[in-house]
Amino acid sequence: MVLNDTNISGRLPDSIGNMRNLSRIELVDCSFYGNIPSSLTNLSRLSYLDLSFNNFTGSIPSLSKSKNLTHIILYYNNLTGPIDSTEWESLLSLLILNLEFNLFEGNIPSSLFTRPSIRELRLSNNRFSGQLKGFFNAPLQMLKTLDLSNNNIGGELPTSIWELRGLNVLSLSSNNFSGSFHINLVQQLRNLWDLDLSYNHFSIDATNTAPQDSSFPDLQDLNLASCQLTTLPRFLANQSTLFFLDLSHNYIKGDIPRWIWTLENLNHLNLSSNFFEDMETPLGNLTFPLDFIDLHSNMLRGNMPPLSSYASYFDFSSNKINAIIPDDINILNSMFFSLSKNNFLGSIPKSIYKAGYLDVLDLLHNHLNGTILDCLMMASPKVLNLQNNQLSGDIPQNISSTCDLKILDISENFLQG
Known part of the structure; x- marks a missing residue:
C-alpha cells in the first residue's frame, strides 16, 4: 500500500x-x-x-x-x-x-x-x-x-x-x-567520512597528531565545535577530501596555517570563537570553491584574510585586523560580508558596490573614512551597517527606486547636510 x-x-x-x-x-x-x-x-x-x-x-x-x-x-x-x-x-x-x-x-x-x-x-x-x-x-x-x-x-x-x-x-x-579522549581514537573508524561531536561536555585532545599521518579515515565532514580543543588537529593537513570543517567555539591558539587554504575540496570553513592571532596567507589566489568562511571572534591582526571569489559568506568580524580594504576586493558572489568591529582604515572600495547578490554588508565600528556615494545605494543590500566609522559628507539625494534596503545604520559618523 x-x-x-x-x-x-x-x-x-x-x-x-x-x-x-x-x-x-x-x-x-x-x-x-x-x-x-x-x-x-x-x-x-x-x-x-x-x-x-x-x-x-x-x-x-x-x-x-x-x-x-x-x-x-x-x-x-x-x-x-x-x-x-x-x-x-x-x-x-x-x-x-x-x-x-x-x-x-x-x-x-x-x-x-x-x-x-x-x-x-x-x-x-x-x-x-x-x-x-x-x-x-x-x-x-x-x-x-x-x-x-x-x-x-x-x-x-x-x-x-x-x-x-x-x-x-x-x-x-x-x-x-x-569525559575526555584523544582524537587518535578516530583512526580506528577506517570507513568514516562524516563525524560530528559538537556541543557536548567532553574534551578532545588533539595534540601529537602528525600532518603526514595517513592512518586517519578520509573525512568529508568534520564538526568539532565546542569540544574544548586547544590545538588545531594537524592530521587535517592530509585530508584532501574534506568538504565541511567546523572547529568553532574552542580554545585554539596560534596562527591559522597555510595548509588550511590548500585543502582543494574545502567548501565550508568555520574557525570562529577561538584565539587565533594571525594567519599564514596562501600562495596566490584561492582557486577552489570555498563558499563559506567564518573567522569571527578571534584575535586576528595584520593583513586582510584571504577571499575566494566563489564565496557567498564572509564573516571576519570581532577581530583586531589593522589594514586597508583592498581596492580590488572581489565579493561579486557574496550574500553576507562582515568586517565589523576591527581596525580597518581608508575608504570603502568601489569594487564592493558591484556585489549584486549582497544581502548584508556590515562594516560597523572601524576607522573607515570618505563619503557615502550614490553607488553604495545602488548596490542595494537589504542590511547596510556603517555605524561608528569616520564617514563624512552628505547623504545621497538620489537613491535608486530599485533599492532593496530594509535596515540602514549610518549613526556615529561625521555626516552632514
Whole structure:
C-alpha cells in the first residue's frame, strides 16, 4: 500500500490490521494524525513501514510479530513516550530504524545496539536521556550510520563505539556526553567520512597528531565545535577530501596555517570563537570553491584574510585586523560580508558596490573614512551597517527606486547636510 504525497488525511483506521498479507506500507507526507493503530501488530508479513512526514501521536505499537521487518521509518511526526517497551530483539532482520524529529524520551534500549543486522540507527532530534548503558556488539556489527544528535544523552561514550569499523556516519552532537579522549581514537573508524561531536561536555585532545599521518579515515565532514580543543588537529593537513570543517567555539591558539587554504575540496570553513592571532596567507589566489568562511571572534591582526571569489559568506568580524580594504576586493558572489568591529582604515572600495547578490554588508565600528556615494545605494543590500566609522559628507539625494534596503545604520559618523 503506497499512498505517498496524497491528500488523504484523518486517522489511520484500525481495520488496516485486517490486511494480513501486507508486506509494504508507505504513507509518506500525507496528513494522518492520531495514534498509529495497535492492529499493526497483526501484520506478520510486514517488511517495510514508512509513515514519515505526518502528524501521528502516541507511542509505537508492538511490531514484534513482524519478523521480516527491514525498515521502520517514522521521522517527522509527534510520537511520544519511551521506546524501551518495544521488543526490538524480536526484529532479527531490521536494517534501518529512523525515528528522527519526534518527541520520544527515556533511555535508548541497549538491545538496539546489539542487533547485528542493523545498518542505520537514526534517533536524532528527540528527547532521549540517560546514558548509553548498553554496548555495541562490535565484531558482528554491520552499522553504517549512527545518529543520536540533538538529545539529552549523558555519561561517557562507550569505548566500544570506536570499534564499529564499518561506520560511515557518526553524529553525537548537542547532547550531554562527558569525559575526555584523544582524537587518535578516530583512526580506528577506517570507513568514516562524516563525524560530528559538537556541543557536548567532553574534551578532545588533539595534540601529537602528525600532518603526514595517513592512518586517519578520509573525512568529508568534520564538526568539532565546542569540544574544548586547544590545538588545531594537524592530521587535517592530509585530508584532501574534506568538504565541511567546523572547529568553532574552542580554545585554539596560534596562527591559522597555510595548509588550511590548500585543502582543494574545502567548501565550508568555520574557525570562529577561538584565539587565533594571525594567519599564514596562501600562495596566490584561492582557486577552489570555498563558499563559506567564518573567522569571527578571534584575535586576528595584520593583513586582510584571504577571499575566494566563489564565496557567498564572509564573516571576519570581532577581530583586531589593522589594514586597508583592498581596492580590488572581489565579493561579486557574496550574500553576507562582515568586517565589523576591527581596525580597518581608508575608504570603502568601489569594487564592493558591484556585489549584486549582497544581502548584508556590515562594516560597523572601524576607522573607515570618505563619503557615502550614490553607488553604495545602488548596490542595494537589504542590511547596510556603517555605524561608528569616520564617514563624512552628505547623504545621497538620489537613491535608486530599485533599492532593496530594509535596515540602514549610518549613526556615529561625521555626516552632514
